[in-house]
Amino acid sequence: MIGKVRELAKEWLTTKKVDAIFGLRKQNNDVAPYLFTDVKELKDLVLSIDNRICFTVRPSKQNIVHLIQKNSPDMKIGIIARGCDERALIELAKRFQIDLEKIEILGVACTNKDAEECLCPIPYPKTIIIGEKAEGVSLDKIKNVESLLGKTLEEKAAFWKEQLSKCIKCYGCRNVCPMCICKECKLEEDLWVKSGELPPDFPMYHFIRFYHMADRCIECGQCEKACPAGIPLLTISKLVRKDVKELFDYEAGKDVEQESPLVTTLDETPLKEEAKDVAV
Amino acid sequence: MKGGKIDQVSNNGFEPKIVGFLCNWCSYAGADLAGTARLKYPANLRVIRVMCSGRVSPEFVVKALRAGADGVMVLGCHIGDCHYQAGNHRAAKRIAILRRLLNYMGIDPRRVRLEWVSASEAQRFTKIVKEFTDDMKALGPNPMKKVKV
Ligand code: SF4
Ligand code: SF4
Ligand code: SF4
Ligand code: FES
Numbered sequence: 001m002i003g004k005v006r007e008l009a010k011e012w013l014t015t016k017k018v019d020a021i022f023g024l025r026k027q028n029n030d031v032a033p034y035l036f037t038d039v040k041e042l043k044d045l046v047l048s049i050d051n052r053i054c055f056t057v058r059p060s061k062q063n064i065v066h067l068i069q070k071n072s073p074d075m076k077i078g079i080i081a082r083g084c085d086e087r088a089l090i091e092l093a094k095r096f097q098i099d100l101e102k103i104e105i106l107g108v109a110c111t112n113k114d115a116e117e118c119l120c121p122i123p124y125p126k127t128i129i130i131g132e133k134a135e136g137v138s139l140d141k142i143k144n145v146e147s148l149l150g151k152t153l154e155e156k157a158a159f160w161k162e163q164l165s166k167c168i169k170c171y172g173c174r175n176v177c178p179m180c181i182c183k184e185c186k187l188e189e190d191l192w193v194k195s196g197e198l199p200p201d202f203p204m205y206h207f208i209r210f211y212h213m214a215d216r217c218i219e220c221g222q223c224e225k226a227c228p229a230g231i232p233l234l235t236i237s238k239l240v241r242k243d244v245k246e247l248f249d250y251e252a253g254k255d256v257e258q259e260s261p262l263v264t265t266l267d268e269t270p271l272k273e274e275a276k277d278v279a280v
Numbered sequence: 281m282k283g284g285k286i287d288q289v290s291n292n293g294f295e296p297k298i299v300g301f302l303c304n305w306c307s308y309a310g311a312d313l314a315g316t317a318r319l320k321y322p323a324n325l326r327v328i329r330v331m332c333s334g335r336v337s338p339e340f341v342v343k344a345l346r347a348g349a350d351g352v353m354v355l356g357c358h359i360g361d362c363h364y365q366a367g368n369h370r371a372a373k374r375i376a377i378l379r380r381l382l383n384y385m386g387i388d389p390r391r392v393r394l395e396w397v398s399a400s401e402a403q404r405f406t407k408i409v410k411e412f413t414d415d416m417k418a419l420g421p422n423p424m425k426k427v428k429v
Contacts, residue, residue, distance in 0.1 A: 148384065156385065
């Protein structure tokens with residue numbers, strides 16, 4: 001598969017379809033996003049589900065594609081994007097971070113194995129150029145989700161208190177998240193999250209992340225992979241994403257034209273009456 | 281957006297602490313009217329005046345629950361009457377998501393209630409506060425409040 005990707009990247013560059021290809025480059029044993037402009041470099045182009053091309057650069061808290069476009073506004077970039085990368089790009093464009101007009105997506109489908117490893121619901125971009133569509137992992141197939149839903153309120157609280165007490169407040173879950181791009185982050189405000197307090201007071205730190213992701217999480221799975229404490233963060237993010245779909249028929253990363261229900265009125269995006277009540 | 285029906289039990293004379301975020305333009309005025317009309321409502325309610333129900337971010341609610349509230353009410357203008365056009369539309373959506381998220385984290389979503397109360401609805405205001413106070417009495421003390429050590 002990587003052979004085909006390199007070939008196509010080369011073609012796009014030589015035919016001047018794009019000015020640069022943005023993808024992952026492997027050097028020695030390190031994989032990192034790289035802007036390829038010279039076809040000779042393409043031999044180091046790789047695919048990896050453990051690295052995202054769509055990441056937020058710290059400490060400026062800006063997406064890397066945003067920074068490239070800021071630097072070179074006229075550059076036409078071909079981006080090697082999987083399902084999650086594309087969803088992130090769509091969501092970022094919606095939030096005025098990047099300009100999709102100057103981006104050509106070289107869509108790559110992930111394998112079944114990749115999808116399972118990431119617990120990915122849609123392991124392919126809208127237009128697949130390379131690879132075969134694999135089946136996504138649906139919510140009912142995820143063990144953590146099933147086991148959480150089977151718990152009583154008391155059991156859920158006990159479970160999360162225990163899990164979240166392992167948090168070392170490394171900010172890894174936020175830092176890897178392609179959607180955590182706020183200049184001022186509530187997790188850094190003493191009012192909400194006391195600095196120097198470990199583990200962070202239940203439940204505010206994680207509540208903030210989960211709630212802020214309600215209309216943005218594109219289910220890339222990076223937060224959970226990044227967590228050194230092994231906290232099953234995706235369990236809640238996925239459930240909240242399902243709820244937002246149920247309540248407002250909205251899915252982050254699906255359509256650049258569809259605005260988040262949290263910025264529209266009830267006339268534009270009604271709250272589904274039948275989904276209003278919460279099962280306890 | 282009511283929770284399930286809660287059995288009316290006295291719960292050993294437990295008096296819940298209730299925090300109410302009241303919109304300045306309607307619910308707060310409604311509460312004021314209830315006061316001047318000498319309508320009785322439970323003293324369990326601690327009122328925080330906000331300019332609009334849209335000002336209440338979900339963090340406020342969680343912080344109140346953690347800091348010692350047994351229940352939190354958000355009261356705003358009826359849909360169509362918000363002084364900032366759509367603040368209450370946002371409140372409705374946020375609280376809907378918030379309640380589901382609380383449930384996943386093991387926090388009883390019935391401890392959070394959103395209602396619309398206009399400046400002239402003193403009766404409705406007292407009724408809602410009474411109902412919610414009774415609900416919180418039945419639910420008992422909020423287990424997630426921080427115990428002072
Ligand atoms: S899965 Fe995690 S890292 Fe990815 S968008 Fe959602 S919250 Fe952010
Ligand atoms: S945690 Fe919330 S405030 Fe912080 S960057 Fe993410 S979305 Fe923004
Ligand atoms: S990545 Fe894990 S340990 Fe680090 S801040 Fe997030 S939840 Fe806590
Ligand atoms: S002004 Fe009352 S809800 Fe907005």
